[in-house]
Amino acid sequence: MTPISNRALSDAQVNHFIHQGFVRLDEAFPEALAEQGRRILWQATGCDPNRPETWTRPVVRLGHFSGAPFAEAANTPGLHATFDQLVGPGRWQPQGGLGTFPVRFPSPDDPGDTGWHIDVSFGTENPDFLQWRANIQSKGRALLMLFLFSDVGEADAPTRIRAGSHLGIARRLAPAGEAGLTLGELAATGFAESAGCEEVLATGPAGTVYLCHPFLVHSAQPHRGTQPRFMAQPPLLPTVRLNADGPSPVERAIALALG
Template sequence: MAVLSPEDIEQFLDQGYVRLRGCFTRAAAEEHTRLIWDRLGYVADDPSTWELPSVHMPPHQRIDVRTFAPKAWLAACELVGGAERVSTEKPYTWTDGFIVNLWQDADRPWRPPSNESPGWHVDGNFFRHFLDSPEQGLLTIALWSDVDHQGGATYIATDSAGPVARFLAAHPGGLLPGPDPDDDTPVIPYADLGRQCTDFVEATGEVGDVYLVHPFVLHAKSQNVLRRPRLITNPPLTLAEPMRFDRPDPADHSPVERVVLRALGVDSYAFTPTRPRAHIVSEMSKNHERMRAEERRRLARTSPPA
């Protein structure tokens, strides 16, 4: 059953994202997020306890998207070319690794997104990036709270997939998501790529909305001048195999692959990495181990005895 309309697919091809409304209920979101404040050690209705402006929380639990948000699952499969192209070794699951924006830059005047906004990036701090990388076949932005204008919505640079794709194609040896003193692979120049962009949106919406975003689309954290807690997750979808841009039947190219072909201005493109794929243990991953232990200690103190 198709979830996405032809107009949705065309928007994805043109702007690198599609928004799905009402993928899960408010009640389901409340159940999934009920331990957030205990985990943070903050008081929900007392902003004076909100020590950090934003927190990227570690995951503890995973949920099956197929049953929890079937609309999002089906749409994601359409965008990557079918369920058979989704990894079974690393299934598409969502976690409780919430990205909480409480008051990011709330003390500064509101600035709309622009090509000079700080923090443009593509996700995937755990692998060496190639044009065909399977590790991040699709980015998800799931809204676990209402997200309003000026309330910490993720910025999306809707014309960024082209510059990113062309840069990756020009570097078949791969690129790193950040500096590594032990690896001479060049680093993705996010700021330079962001300056090539001119069209931006805020990923606003209601609880249960989901944005499915091309893996090469630049996005960034934004200000939360409203000081209303904004809760999202951004789990990756891992592909079973690397993307392919020279399929014998062009109709077999997924929308994700078609975005790349459009960016390169070709109908077919043979790509072969010239260096091995590599897993990276990111600083965030290391920090999450520490944070996870701290959260478990907090939960043990707040949970009633059995």
């Protein structure tokens, strides 16, 4: 594999992002940073990596982590170059760190958070998360990002992605204009418009990053492996208003959906 820091996205990768809603970046940040991050995250979980009997919950949610090694992992030159390609130079905010980390542990128990959804991006001051909103301009979010801080195989609770689902969500959001729709409204149909999409698992070694269109439908799943999964899922924040007339691949995908 060629480290992302030594190359830009190919035309084929950009086209895949536009049509399928995501791109996988191998070696997006050094595995050494992932290892440093896991040590910090293990401490924050309150669990002992050498004592599985302390892994008593299927998921432990950790907040935002700033500074090294997290800010370094989020701001490699290769990632910055890729953000420029997908969103546009000067149109996104550098990451001060990473979060949130839903740390998933091997467990027979239902984690209770495995429904299909998109990550809504404004109105988050409302204490009811079902009232949080998304709109056709993707206010408050330029990308959904998945940073793998541990090796993730098919049994290790990889995020499930419905490839191409962002197009149906764009069509759903468009009539609602700037006000957009709440998560509750979007979820009322069970995201049925994405049911026929191919399901892709966000697997890969530590240091892999998935950059996803903000409208991409995805979900968590139970962990059936042997080692906990460490992954951050931060937004890339925009500095400008996105729209279907814009030049970036994020905006071109919206234009494609709306015809």
